[in-house]
């Protein structure tokens with residue numbers, strides 16, 4: 318985001334090849350997560366490796382998706398090999414499937430026993446569902462004590478692959494753990510404009526930042542961003558909050574919905590999208606506040622005032 322695009326920004330792609338093993342019981346949401354992370358526009362190569370293994374390649378990155386549980390000896394040795402060689406581990410739990418928590422916990426511990434170095438992202442997925450387990454309910458079954466004792470790098474996060482809630486932030490964490498490139502921007506983003514809609518689909522504002530020449534250059538980019546935003550509004554009409562990250566031309570589009578409002582911002586290709594998500598969430602709050610005071614908001618002013626280092630500046 319370009320979490321993962323950032324990783325490809327390497328001098329020699331082969332030398333920086335990274336693999337992320339994404340594991341969990343069938344139906345946990347692994348495939349859905351990978352597809353969202355890899356953004357809609359990318360073509361993925363997906364070689365068939367064997368039963369229940371998916372390998373997605375994207376530049377210098379390899380995502381190995383593996384359904385756990387009910388191992389045959391052949392599959393067992395195969396996934397042990399994958400997990401051993403993985404640079405990052407992601408375990409996905411269906412937080413609404415409480416009946417299989419114990420089994421998930423066993424598989425989680427087994428996976429950890431094969432790899433004692435890689436940072437671990439634990440995703441408690443499907444939090445949009447009514448019967449999703451709380452953090453405490455998950456922690457009752459999944460034991461992180463050993464990880465803490467061994468000082469492993471791990472992160473626990475509650476996500477929804479469906480709405481995107483918390484997903485991009487947690488992947489940002491993993492990317493930063495995997496990525497050693499000092500040049501990567503970790504703090505500021507370059508917002509080159511925004512799209513502001515009402516959740517029922519009414520367009521309020523589209524504003525391009527920068528000098529007229531830059532704006533002219535970005536017109537088609539924004540047209541595409543607008544089409545993506547409208548698509549997102551339709552797809553997420555049933556949810557109060559949602560967020561997504563897409564690749565649009567050579568930039569990234571972050572769209573977030575918060576009850577009545579939908580805001581999309583376009584940021585640079587290598588920018589940390591998690592920061593953009595954070596900024597937009599704060600903008601949402603400020604918009605709601607000013608609506609309560611009956612003042613008309615100007616999102617551009619808000620960005621300039623509160624995030625002076627996060628938009629494109631041109632002299």
Ligand SMILES: Nc1nc2c(ncn2[C@@H]2O[C@H](COP(=O)(O)OP(=O)(O)O)[C@@H](O)[C@H]2O)c(=O)[nH]1
Nearest residue numbers: 343344345346347348349442443444477478479
């Ligand atoms: N409600 C909800 N459904 C999800 C979520 N993530 C995945 N699903 C659904 O769960 C099912 C299994 O997802 P899939 O990605 O195929 O699981 P996998 O077997 O782990 O790869 C699919 O029907 C998905 O649409 C989520 O966050 N919320």
Ligand SMILES: [Mg+2]
Nearest residue numbers: 347348349382
């Ligand atoms: Mg799958």
